[in-house]
Amino acid sequence: MAAEKQGQKIAVEIKSFLSPSKITELYAALGQFIIYRIALQKQEANRTLYLAVPSTVYNEFFILPFIQSVIQTNQLCLLIYNIEQEAIAQWQS
Numbered sequence: 001m002a003a004e005k006q007g008q009k010i011a012v013e014i015k016s017f018l019s020p021s022k023i024t025e026l027y028a029a030l031g032q033f034i035i036y037r038i039a040l041q042k043q044e045a046n047r048t049l050y051l052a053v054p055s056t057v058y059n060e061f062f063i064l065p066f067i068q069s070v071i072q073t074n075q076l077c078l079l080i081y082n083i084e085q086e087a088i089a090q091w092q093s
Helices: 022-043 055-062 065-073
Strands: 002-005 008-014 048-054 077-082 087-092
Touching: 008 022, 022 048, 022 055, 022 065, 048 055, 055 065, 055 077, 055 087
Parallel strands: 008 048, 048 077
Antiparallel strands: 002 008, 077 087
């Protein structure tokens, strides 16, 4: 999904993490994210890619130290969304 955030062009890859194995979901999401980011750099270098994850998954899984190191090492920009409120809870660049 392409959009703008405060005048900045962004793209958002939305993931739900419904599988029982969150690490398998992250593995797939990370691979897609890296490929999409490379494609965006070639086509729209001024657009920032965000990985959107539910706040429940973020609070239970993405806060783990190992997962935080994966996020930092791969320079993931996160958009954390609240499913019940249908709203963005947090942006992490």
